[in-house]
Amino acid sequence: MSAAILAILPTAETAHAILDYAAHYAVLLGREILVLHPWADPLSTTEMGEVLSVAGEQEIKAAQENVARIVAALVDDWAQKHTPIRLRRHEKWGCMTHYIAACGAEAALIIAPASPPKSVGADALDAALFETDRPMLVVPNDKLGGFSHLAVGWKTGDQWRDSVEAGQVFLAEFSTLTMLHQGSLAPGDEQAARVAFGGLPGQINMVSIQEDQRALGEILAEQAVAARADMLLIQANRHHKIMQWFTGSDSRSILANLRLPLLILNG
Incomplete structure (x- = not known):
């Protein structure tokens, strides 16, 4: 994973733009892309003070797993259309802050969505940048822009x-x-x-x-x-x-x- 382009991809909403920016910089820097699907524990996705039942926890996790399948299919389809680009995909459940920081510390560039969902964890975006000291690109929409x-x-x-x-x-x-x-x-x-x-x-x-x-x-x-x-x-x-x-x-x-x-x- 050393010096890869780390693409944080929690949902399909900005997936194409994040992957396209990752591909651009992978070619520019001669690096591979590591796609990370981060998911927080369901208990950490609820509002402060809310008591989450077992059924509620299972419902949230089922929804997260469904999104993960959609994202995985999207990434696989994208990878087939961009065969010269080296890409690895990894899905991770649990504490996102430390995990994303650990992955990001070895990255040449971190690419993340502007508005990560609760399923990523509230501090994940900050952790990716401020605990790694690495360059970061925040992508707001699903469209690749220019570079002039x-x-x-x-x-x-x-x-x-x-x-x-x-x-x-x-x-x-x-x-x-x-x-x-x-x-x-x-x-x-x-x-x-x-x-x-x-x-x-x-x-x-x-x-x-x-x-x-x-x-x-x-x-x-x-x-x-x-x-x-x-x-x-x-x-x-x-x-x-x-x-x-x-x-x-x-x-x-x-x-x-x-x-x-x-x-x-x-x-």
């Missing part, structure tokens, strides 16, 4: 050099970078961006975004769509939850409303 225009959530003073070096192979595909700068632009901001991303081909555009009552992450996602970007890049500190990076908003509600893929590089 990248929007970047940028703030002068952030330590981007290590992130850019680590993510060079992912970033080099883009011919246009639009830097979504928090606040008004100062004279040295454009130069700082060009120094940080200067090793990449293509042009760099600077766009000033002004904060309002919404969370910063929501504004960045909106502005990235307005700029007609194919993907949004943010830098995240592995010692802080993504919701803290998004400045005081529920990260899951933002991720649920994403309209383009989100690439996250750890700082």
